[in-house]
Amino acid sequence: MHDKKILNIAKEVIKLEYxxxxxxxxxxxxxxxxxxxxxxxxxxxxxxxxxxxxxxxxGRKLSATLSSTGTPSFYLDASNASxxxxxxxTSNDIVILISLSGQSEELKNIIQxxxxxxxxxxxxxxxxxxxxxxxxxxxxxxxxxxxxxxxGNFVPTSSTxxxxxxxDAIAVTCMxxxxxxxxxxxxxxxxxxxxxxxxTVEDLMLSGKKMPFINEKENMNRALKKITEQGLGVLIIKNxxxxxxxxxxxxxxxxISNKNTNFKNLIIKxxxxxxxxxxxxxxxxxxxxxxxxxxxITSLCVHHKNKRNITIGLxxxxxxxxxxxx
Numbered sequence: 001m002h003d004k005k006i007l008n009i010a011k012e013v014i015k016l017e018y019x020x021x022x023x024x025x026x027x028x029x030x031x032x033x034x035x036x037x038x039x040x041x042x043x044x045x046x047x048x049x050x051x052x053x054x055x056x057x058x059g060r061k062l063s064a065t066l067s068s069t070g071t072p073s074f075y076l077d078a079s080n081a082s083x084x085x086x087x088x089x090t091s092n093d094i095v096i097l098i099s100l101s102g103q104s105e106e107l108k109n110i111i112q113x114x115x116x117x118x119x120x121x122x123x124x125x126x127x128x129x130x131x132x133x134x135x136x137x138x139x140x141x142x143x144x145x146x147x148x149x150x151x152g153n154f155v156p157t158s159s160t161x162x163x164x165x166x167x168d169a170i171a172v173t174c175m176x177x178x179x180x181x182x183x184x185x186x187x188x189x190x191x192x193x194x195x196x197x198x199x200t201v202e203d204l205m206l207s208g209k210k211m212p213f214i215n216e217k218e219n220m221n222r223a224l225k226k227i228t229e230q231g232l233g234v235l236i237i238k239n240x241x242x243x244x245x246x247x248x249x250x251x252x253x254x255x256i257s258n259k260n261t262n263f264k265n266l267i268i269k270x271x272x273x274x275x276x277x278x279x280x281x282x283x284x285x286x287x288x289x290x291x292x293x294x295x296x297i298t299s300l301c302v303h304h305k306n307k308r309n310i311t312i313g314l315x316x317x318x319x320x321x322x323x324x325x326x
Contacts, residue, residue, distance in 0.1 A: 013149040013157065020158035021165055023144035028169070034139045036173050037124055038094060039071060043059035045092030045120075047073035050081065052106045054156045055098040055163060062096070069171055070180035078106035086110070091119035098167075099124075100143070102131025102157050111136050125166065127159065141166070169308040196324055201288050202281040204323055205302050205313035206232075212314065213238050214268065216245050219258065221264035223248060233297050236311055237272045244301060246272030278303050281313060289320045 034232060039047060047066060051059035059075055066073040070309035076085060076095075086109070091252070095114050097107055102124065114122040115136055124137025127145060134140050149157040185198065212230040213225055216237045227235050227250055237246040248268065256271050257263040278301035279288055288300055 016147055016149045017158050017161045020146035020162050024147060024162045024165055027144050031139060031141045035141060035170060036177060038121055038139060040177050042094050044095060045094060047071060047094050048076050049073060049096045050076040050110060051098035052078050052104040054160050055183050058163045058167060059098045059300055060161060065171040069175040070178050071174050082109045086113055089120060094121045095148055096123040097133055098163060099126050100131035102126030102128045108132060108199040122252050184198055197286060199285045199323060200277055200282055201285055201315050204285050204319040205315040210325050212236055214267040218268050220266045223268055224253060232316060236301060237268055243309040246274045247276035276301050278308050285320050285325050288315050289325060291319050
């Protein structure tokens with residue numbers, strides 16, 4: 001086979017799948033909204049997904065995506081359902097069955113079981129309107145008729161691409177409906193590189209007794225001793241009310257000492273940098289690193305919500321780099 005033909009085959013496969021996705025996009029309407037609202041409003045039951053063959057694999061993927069984005073779900077093996085696992089399906093549950101033909105023998109027992117229990121919602125995703133799945137589903141999503149890639153139109157390609165895309169659309173829409181954000185996502189992904197990039201300032205900041213606080217009324221001699229003791233290269237200046245009023249770095253100390261012969265007796269308030277840069281504890285650490293790089297500084301004060309003058313932590317560039325965030 002010539003190289004040109006190899007490339008042409010690949011491009012044709014992608015073209016057919018692209019056209020299939022355009023058909024799916026046009027199919028998104030009322031039934032999709034019903035699926036999303038039903039899943040989101042499921043408070044007392046479980047989300048259960050099943051399918052057979054390639055559809056089963058896609059069902060597993062949908063279940064995993066839902067679970068990782070704030071909608072707990074599990075996959076029910078259709079074959080095992082007929083041998084005792086059906087007991088996992090109970091009142092108030094939502095069952096999502098994915099089947100291209102809607103006629104798979106393994107799914108018939110699940111369909112019959114959910115039909116007998118009116119408190120179980122059955123969502124059917126299929127491409128056949130005259131199928132047993134479509135006819136018995138409480139909420140029906142009709143997949144568009146698509147042309148499979150390859151000779152004979154029989155290899156599951158375009159149809160599986162459409163099913164995967166629909167599953168992702170359901171999961172992401174539910175995620176945004178619930179206002180499930182980066183911080184929530186991180187809780188479900190505690191390991192791996194993704195979790196590292198989703199660490200917040202609060203995860204890495206110094207707080208409590210480690211904080212390099214000093215009162216603005218102290219003199220520079222005390223500031224010099226304090227900054228040496230703390231070893232962070234920075235002091236956060238507070239007034240008598242506990243509000244942050246300024247900041248001093250070891251670089252500032254050197255510059256001030258070079259300009260003033262009476263350096264040690266100077267009052268901190270008169271020489272400190274006012275209005276230090278502060279960030280909310282819930283921003284991503286990588287965002288804090290970007291601010292440091294832009295401002296050419298090595299640390300940031302940390303506040304919570306709108307209380308910018310109350311410092312609850314300090315994030316140093318070393319805290320971020322030590323966490324392998326770059």
